[in-house]
Amino acid sequence: MQSIARNSWISLASIGTVSVSLIIVGVFTLVFLNANQFTQGLESGLEIRAILKNEQSRTDLNRINYSIESISGVSFVEFISKNQALEEMKESLENRKEILEGLQSENPLPDAFKVKAETPEQIVPIAKEIEAIEGVEQVIYGQSFVEKLVAATRWIRYAGAGLLGILCLAAVFLISTTIKMSVFARRKEIEIMVLLGATKWFVRFPYLLEGMILGFLGSLLSGLVVGAGYLSLVNHLDQALPFVSLITDKLVVLKVLGGIVGVGLLIGAIGSTMSIRKFLKT
C-alpha cells in the first residue's frame, strides 16, 4: 500500500491502463455475447426440408420419419402433408391470391418432412444422410447461407479470443512494469531480505498484493464503466429500437462484470510475479 502511494503517478497510470484494457475487454465480451445470441436466433431458424416422392404409403412415411429421427444431431422432425403445404403457401401469399387460383383443383405441392438440427454445423451432414433415404426426392436447405454463417461465427470467435488475449497481455505487461519500478526502488532491501533468510514467498507477498490491488482497482473501474454504460444502452435501445433484443439478463451481465474483476486480479498477480522473478534468483 505504501508503495502504491509512493509511486502514485505510475500506479494511477497502470490502474488506468488496466481499466482501459478491461473496458475494451468487457465491451467486446458483451458485443460478442449479443452477437452470439443473435446468430443463435438465426441458427435455430434454419431448417432442412426433405421433399418426398409422390404417393407414398403410410408405412413408407413412418419408415422415412423413423430413419430421419434416428440420424444423430436431429432435434426436430415434422411431417408436412401436401395440403398443409398449400395452406402455408396460401397464408404467406394472402395479398396475391390470384397466383394460387389455378391450383384450386389440383395440388402440385409434394409431401415433405421439416427437420431441424441441434447445431448449424450438423445441417450439411444431416442433409446428406436424408438424401440417401429411399423415398426422398430432394433435400432443400440454405446451403451457401449455412456454410457462410458457420464460417463467420467461427471466425468471429477466433478473432475475438485473439483480441482478448492481446489486450490481457498488454495489461499484464503494464502492471509488471509498474511493479518492476517499485521492486527496483527497493532492490537493496530485497537483496538484504534474501541474505537474512527470508523465504521467496515472504519477499514476493507484498508485491503480489500490490499487483492484485492495482489489478482490482483497475478492473473495478472498468466494471463500473462497462456495467453502467451497458445498462443505459439497453434502456435507450429499448425505447428507440424495440425490435433489437439485447441480453438483459442481470445474471449474465453480473457474470461478465465478475469475470472482469477476476481477470483484473489475475493480471495483477501474473504481472507482479513476472516482475519480481528476476530479483529472487539465488
Place this chain on the structure above:
Amino acid sequence: MINFYNVTKLYPNGVKALNDVSLSICKGEFVFLVGPSGAGKSTLIKIIFREELPTRGQVLFGGKNVARLRPREVPYLRRKIGMVFQDFRLLSQKTVAENVAFAMEVISASGKDIKKRVPEVLEQVGLKDKLNVLPKELSGGEQQRVCIARALVNSPAVLIADEPTGNLDPDTAWGLMELLEEINKAGTTVIMSTHAREIVDVMKKRVVAISQGKISRDEECGVYCDEL
C-alpha cells in the same frame, strides 16, 4: 559443523577461485581466513552461505549437503548463519533498531519477541543509546556493530564476518574484535576473513591461510603469515 571436501569453484569466466579445498570447522571455534585479495576467501564464504555453488566437491553444514539444498530450503540455512558484510548493507531509511528488527521480521518472528530481543542485542554490541538513530548518523565502527547486532539477533550457530574491519581505523577495529571474541565465548562459532595482520597476530586464534585457491596453511594459534 562446517566441512569442505575437495571443493573446487570455477567461475564461468574461467577463474578458478578454489582448487580442491578440504577444511573442517568445529562448533565454537574462532577462525581467521587470511590471504591476499582474490585468493578465494570470499568465494569460500559465499559457498557456505550458498550464494555460490561449488563446481566440484561436497560442502556440509551441520551434516546437510549445502549444494543439494532445494531452493526453498536455502532461507533456512541462512537463518543459521549470521552474516556481517564489509560494506554493512544497512537500510539507510530505517533506524538502528528497525534495521535489527528487520532481520527478525523477515523470518516472521512475533512482534513481542522483536520488542524484547532488539534492545537486548543492541545493548550487547554497545549501542543501547542509539536505537532510534539513522545509520548515516553513526560512525563506521558503530555501523559495523549494528550489522553484527543484526547478524546476532536470531541467535545463529555461526557468525561469518567478511573483512569486518576493512573500513575501520585501528582503534575501532580493536573494539570490534573484543566484541567478536565475547560473542565467540558465548558459544557462537565465528569465521572472519581479514587482511589485518596485526589483529591476527595478537588474537592467537586458528588461522587458515588461502592463496591461489588452495589452503596454504592451517594452524591453531597462528599468525598472519610467516613469509611476509
